[in-house]
Amino acid sequence: MTEEKYTIRKYKRILFYVVICVLLAAFLLGQYIYPSEREPVTEESITYTGTFYRVLADGTKEEIPVPGKCDVPAGEPLVIRSVLPQDYHENTIAIRSSLENVRIYIGGELRAVYDTENTRPFGKNSASGYVFCETSGEDAGQEVRIELQSFTDKYSGVVNTVYCGDKSDIWAYMFHCYFMVTLIACAMLFAGLVVLIISLVLDIIYKTRFDLEYLGWCMLLGAVWMLGESKLRQLFVSNASILSNMCFFVVMLCPVPIMFYIDSVQQGRYRKVYHVAECITCVNFVLCTALQLLNIADFISTMFLSHLVIAGTFLTIFITICRDLIKGTAKHYKLPLIGLVAAMIAVMLEVTAVYRVVSLSGIFIATGLVVLLVVTLIQTMDRIRELELARQREARESLDYLTGLPMRHKGEKLILEKMQEHDGCLGFVDMDNLKKINDVYGHKAGDRALRLVGAMLTECMENAVVCRLGGDEFLFYLPAASEAEMSMRIRKLFDSFGAAKNVTAETSPASLSCGLCMCRQGGNFEEYYIKADKALYYVKQNGKNNYRFYEELEEQQPDAQKLDGIPGNQHDIQ
Known part of the structure; x- marks a missing residue:
C-alpha cells in the first residue's frame, strides 16, 4: 500500500486566495477614493x-x-x-x-x-x-x-x-517625481540577476547555453544605467561619483552583450562580422578610459564616440536581420526579433535624448528590455520543452525497459568515460540456461530471471557502471577496483544471485558466467572489451557458473589469442 501525498483541500486554498484578493482590492480602492492625509508638496x-x-x-x-x-x-x-x-x-x-x-x-x-x-x-x-x-x-x-x-x-x-x-519636503517632492523610475531600475537589477541565475541553472541541467544569459547581462547594464542616471542616486550609494562613472562604462560596453545575444539567436551565421564589431567596442572602451584616466578628456566629452559605436552596432545588426529576412532564415527567431527591434529603438531614443534638454533616465531602455525579456522567456520555454522531450526520448531509448539498466550504446559510453578517469575492472556477465527457462516455464519466467540478474548486479557492484548488452549478456565497469576486491564482489554476486534464484522453481535453473579484465586508466576500451569477452568465452567452454580473469589465462598461456580448451584452475562457486 503506497502512501498518498497529502494536500490542502481545494476549497480552503480558493477561499484563502479570494480573501487576499478582496483585501488587496479594498486597499487600492480606499487609496483612490479617500482623500490624502499628507500635506501636498508641489514644485511651486x-x-x-x-x-x-x-x-x-x-x-x-x-x-x-x-x-x-x-x-x-x-x-x-x-x-x-x-x-x-x-x-x-x-x-x-x-x-x-x-x-x-x-x-x-x-x-x-x-x-x-x-x-x-x-x-x-x-x-x-x-x-x-x-x-x-x-x-x-x-x-x-x-x-x-x-x-x-x-x-x-x-x-x-x-x-x-x-x-x-523644509529638507524633508524637498526630498518628498523628489521622491514623487523620480521614485518610480528608480524602483523600475531596482526591479530590472533584480530581474537581471534572476535571469542570470536561471540561465546558469538551465546550463547545468541541459548542458547548453541559453539566450537568457546574454539578456540577463543586458538587463543588468540597463539597470546600472538607470540607477546611475537616477536623481535619487546619492540616497542609496555613499559615493555617487563612482556610480555616475559606471553609466559611462555601461554605454561603452552595452554593444557587447547585445551582439552576444543576437549572435546566439542567429546561431553564429554572422560571427565574424560581430567579432569585428566587438573588437571596435573594446578599442573604444580602452581609448575613452585611457583619455579619462590621463585627464585629457572626460567621459562626457568622448561620449559621442560610444554613441557612434552603438549606432554602428545597431546598423550591423539591422543589416544581418535584413539578410536573414531575405533568405527566410529569420523565421527561426521571429519572437526575439520583435523584442530586439523594440530594445534597439529604446536605446536609440535614450541616446538621442542625451543631446536634448529632456532626460529620459533609462525609462525607454527599461521598456524595450522588458519586451525583449518577455519574448525571450517564451522562446526559452519552447526550447526547454523541446530539450525535455528529447531528453525523455533519449532516456526511453537508452534504458532497458526490462531491467532498468542502460542499453548497450549508453552503457558503453558511460564505461568509456569512467575508464578515462580511473583504473578498474571490466566484466562480462552472461546468464546461463535462459533458453531452457523460456522453453520450460515461458518467456515471462525468463524475463524475471533477467530482471533478477540486473538487480543483483546493481546491488553487488556498488559504484559500478552496469548495462545490458542484449539477450542474456551484461557488462559492467568497477572503477578503482583491485583484483582481490573484484574477486570478493563477484563471489558476493554469485552467492546473492544463487539465493534469490532458488526462491522459485521457474528461475532456479539460471546461473552466471563472468569474464573479467583489469584495466588501466586511459586504456583502449576495445582491447579490454575483447579480453573480458575471451575470459567469459573460456568460462562458458569450461562448465559455466564460474568467473575468470583474463590475466590468469595470459599467465597460463602467453599466446592468449586462442582460448578454446585452455586448461587451468577455475574458481569454484559453491
Whole structure:
C-alpha cells in the first residue's frame, strides 16, 4: 500500500486566495477614493521665487532666468546672487548641480560646499547631485550667493531650479517625481540577476547555453544605467561619483552583450562580422578610459564616440536581420526579433535624448528590455520543452525497459568515460540456461530471471557502471577496483544471485558466467572489451557458473589469442 501525498483541500486554498484578493482590492480602492492625509508638496511650494542676478567680471549685475544657462567658458565659475525676503523662515536652500562644483554663501558666510575632487576616482567634474544649505529665519534679508563651476562646455553655466523649504519636503517632492523610475531600475537589477541565475541553472541541467544569459547581462547594464542616471542616486550609494562613472562604462560596453545575444539567436551565421564589431567596442572602451584616466578628456566629452559605436552596432545588426529576412532564415527567431527591434529603438531614443534638454533616465531602455525579456522567456520555454522531450526520448531509448539498466550504446559510453578517469575492472556477465527457462516455464519466467540478474548486479557492484548488452549478456565497469576486491564482489554476486534464484522453481535453473579484465586508466576500451569477452568465452567452454580473469589465462598461456580448451584452475562457486 503506497502512501498518498497529502494536500490542502481545494476549497480552503480558493477561499484563502479570494480573501487576499478582496483585501488587496479594498486597499487600492480606499487609496483612490479617500482623500490624502499628507500635506501636498508641489514644485511651486518649494521653489525659491526670488530674483537671481549674475555677477559679471566688471562687477555689474544682470538678471538671469532660473532655471537657465549662461554663456560661461568651461572651467570659469558662474556667480549668481539673490536677496532672501524679509519674511524668510525656511530651513533649507537646495540646488542640483550638473557636473558642477557648488559653493553657497549666506550673508557672506560659506554655508555649503560640494566638490568631489578628493572623493572621485578620476576626471575633472563633480558628479551631478543635490546640494543642501542650512538656513533659518535669522537669515531673512541676507544675500544668497551661489558659485557654480564645470569643466565641460555643455554644462558650464547651467543653473538648475533653486529650492527652499523644509529638507524633508524637498526630498518628498523628489521622491514623487523620480521614485518610480528608480524602483523600475531596482526591479530590472533584480530581474537581471534572476535571469542570470536561471540561465546558469538551465546550463547545468541541459548542458547548453541559453539566450537568457546574454539578456540577463543586458538587463543588468540597463539597470546600472538607470540607477546611475537616477536623481535619487546619492540616497542609496555613499559615493555617487563612482556610480555616475559606471553609466559611462555601461554605454561603452552595452554593444557587447547585445551582439552576444543576437549572435546566439542567429546561431553564429554572422560571427565574424560581430567579432569585428566587438573588437571596435573594446578599442573604444580602452581609448575613452585611457583619455579619462590621463585627464585629457572626460567621459562626457568622448561620449559621442560610444554613441557612434552603438549606432554602428545597431546598423550591423539591422543589416544581418535584413539578410536573414531575405533568405527566410529569420523565421527561426521571429519572437526575439520583435523584442530586439523594440530594445534597439529604446536605446536609440535614450541616446538621442542625451543631446536634448529632456532626460529620459533609462525609462525607454527599461521598456524595450522588458519586451525583449518577455519574448525571450517564451522562446526559452519552447526550447526547454523541446530539450525535455528529447531528453525523455533519449532516456526511453537508452534504458532497458526490462531491467532498468542502460542499453548497450549508453552503457558503453558511460564505461568509456569512467575508464578515462580511473583504473578498474571490466566484466562480462552472461546468464546461463535462459533458453531452457523460456522453453520450460515461458518467456515471462525468463524475463524475471533477467530482471533478477540486473538487480543483483546493481546491488553487488556498488559504484559500478552496469548495462545490458542484449539477450542474456551484461557488462559492467568497477572503477578503482583491485583484483582481490573484484574477486570478493563477484563471489558476493554469485552467492546473492544463487539465493534469490532458488526462491522459485521457474528461475532456479539460471546461473552466471563472468569474464573479467583489469584495466588501466586511459586504456583502449576495445582491447579490454575483447579480453573480458575471451575470459567469459573460456568460462562458458569450461562448465559455466564460474568467473575468470583474463590475466590468469595470459599467465597460463602467453599466446592468449586462442582460448578454446585452455586448461587451468577455475574458481569454484559453491
